[in-house]
Amino acid sequence: MTEQEKAEAEKSWLETIRETLYGMAAHDMSRAALRTRASMEHLFILITMGDLLGVPILPPYYSLRLLPYVVPQIATWKRRMLREKDVADAMF
Amino acid sequence: MGFKDMFLQHPERRYIMFGGGGGVGKTTFSAAAAYWLASQGKKVLVFSVDPQASLTDIFKRDIFGKGPVQIMDNLWAQEIDADSHIRKYQQEIRQKILDMYGMPAVPEEIEHYIQAASAEPAMEESAMFDAVVDVVMKGDYDYYIYDLVPLGHALYYLSMAKVYDEWINKVTKLREEMREYEEMVSRLRREKESEQDQILQELLYIKNRINTSAGILTDKTKTAFFFVVIPEAGIISDTQKAARMFAQFNVPVAGYVVNRVIPHELLNQNIPEYLRRRIDMQDGHLKDIRAAFDDQVLALVPEMERDVTGLAMIEKLATIMFA
Numbered sequence: 001m002t003e004q005e006k007a008e009a010e011k012s013w014l015e016t017i018r019e020t021l022y023g024m025a026a027h028d029m030s031r032a033a034l035r036t037r038a039s040m041e042h043l044f045i046l047i048t049m050g051d052l053l054g055v056p057i058l059p060p061y062y063s064l065r066l067l068p069y070v071v072p073q074i075a076t077w078k079r080r081m082l083r084e085k086d087v088a089d090a091m092f
Numbered sequence: 093m094g095f096k097d098m099f100l101q102h103p104e105r106r107y108i109m110f111g112g113g114g115g116v117g118k119t120t121f122s123a124a125a126a127y128w129l130a131s132q133g134k135k136v137l138v139f140s141v142d143p144q145a146s147l148t149d150i151f152k153r154d155i156f157g158k159g160p161v162q163i164m165d166n167l168w169a170q171e172i173d174a175d176s177h178i179r180k181y182q183q184e185i186r187q188k189i190l191d192m193y194g195m196p197a198v199p200e201e202i203e204h205y206i207q208a209a210s211a212e213p214a215m216e217e218s219a220m221f222d223a224v225v226d227v228v229m230k231g232d233y234d235y236y237i238y239d240l241v242p243l244g245h246a247l248y249y250l251s252m253a254k255v256y257d258e259w260i261n262k263v264t265k266l267r268e269e270m271r272e273y274e275e276m277v278s279r280l281r282r283e284k285e286s287e288q289d290q291i292l293q294e295l296l297y298i299k300n301r302i303n304t305s306a307g308i309l310t311d312k313t314k315t316a317f318f319f320v321v322i323p324e325a326g327i328i329s330d331t332q333k334a335a336r337m338f339a340q341f342n343v344p345v346a347g348y349v350v351n352r353v354i355p356h357e358l359l360n361q362n363i364p365e366y367l368r369r370r371i372d373m374q375d376g377h378l379k380d381i382r383a384a385f386d387d388q389v390l391a392l393v394p395e396m397e398r399d400v401t402g403l404a405m406i407e408k409l410a411t412i413m414f415a
């Protein structure tokens with residue numbers, strides 16, 4: 001192994017570690033960010049669509065305008081709001 | 093000062109509102125003011141935001157839900173049909189859901205919510221006030237005369253507008269924070285820009301609508317709000333209370349008109365004791381009205397010999413009101 005090859009091997013090894021570390025950190029960060037984002041999404045639905053759970057907040061006339069945008073999230077949101085505790089709590 | 097001087101001195105006041113308790117004559121004076129302004133050559137729209145609208149009765153024309161209907165030269169009248177307005181709106185929401193997700197039908201749960209939301213009493217008020225924004229923005233009239241809902245509703249709407257505004261500011265902020273997280277994830281994953289937040293756009297739209305409708309009600313230069321009172325103890329104290337509350341919400345109260353005053357000339361005739369007592373009682377209440385509202389009383393209008401319906405009676409009333 002020439003000096004150059006040695007240097008390159010070392011470099012790629014370091015590079016891998018650097019990328020792995022970065023990947024791990026970034027992955028965690030993005031996962032955390034996504035989780036925060038999801039919580040906020042649920043909070044948002046609660047304060048706009050609270051009527052669905054019997055919590056009236058926004059004037060219904062205007063909350064209808066927002067309804068189409070949250071249709072896909074409503075099922076998960078309801079589950080999350082109404083559950084007491086489940087396995088997922090221990091996992092995350 | 094009377095109504096005539098009030099309108100001549102303030103031509104910039106284009107939004108004219110008559111408010112008062114139920115049955116005091118809001119519609120009557122709205123029609124009379126509209127008639128007078130139209131006969132002065134101004135283009136006028138008088139419209140009702142009351143679900144129990146009675147412009148149809150007063151003009152003896154079926155105008156309910158038909159858009160602006162011309163009554164005479166320069167004068168149009170409109171009664172907003174809240175129910176059909178709400179039904180149309182619900183349909184738009186359903187269609188939007190179907191289009192956005194390519195669903196064959198609106199999910200049952202969502203459909204339930206759409207119907208439950210529309211059954212709430214606040215729905216009708218919000219829908220009415222929202223419809224007014226369209227009426228006022230679209231038209232090219234010199235004057236818009238609001239035949240308002242009873243006082244409580246208007247106050248409710250004004251106070252809600254304030255709450256909604258603050259509320260929407262908070263929600264918008266939350267939405268913006270959510271967006272920051274979204275962008276962070278996009279950056280970390282080296283994805284391209286996340287798409288525009290449509291909900292944020294809707295929130296800004298809603299904020300703008302609420303502010304516009306509440307803004308007109310509280311515009312000091314362009315709006316004049318008149319209270320209709322009748323010489324009865326309960327009505328006077330209710331009006332005083334309402335006037336104080338309106339002042340808190342910065343509604344520009346421009347004056348008072350007293351309706352249903354039994355003519356004093358009757359005292360010279362041979363009238364029953366019952367009527368004399370009524371006149372006596374009214375004199376006392378009129379004194380109270382003067383004490384309470386002072387020089388803001390713009391007109392005293394007598395109890396008419398028959399219902400004010402049809403243009404001839406409206407003209408008669410307008411002549412007295414704008415004397």
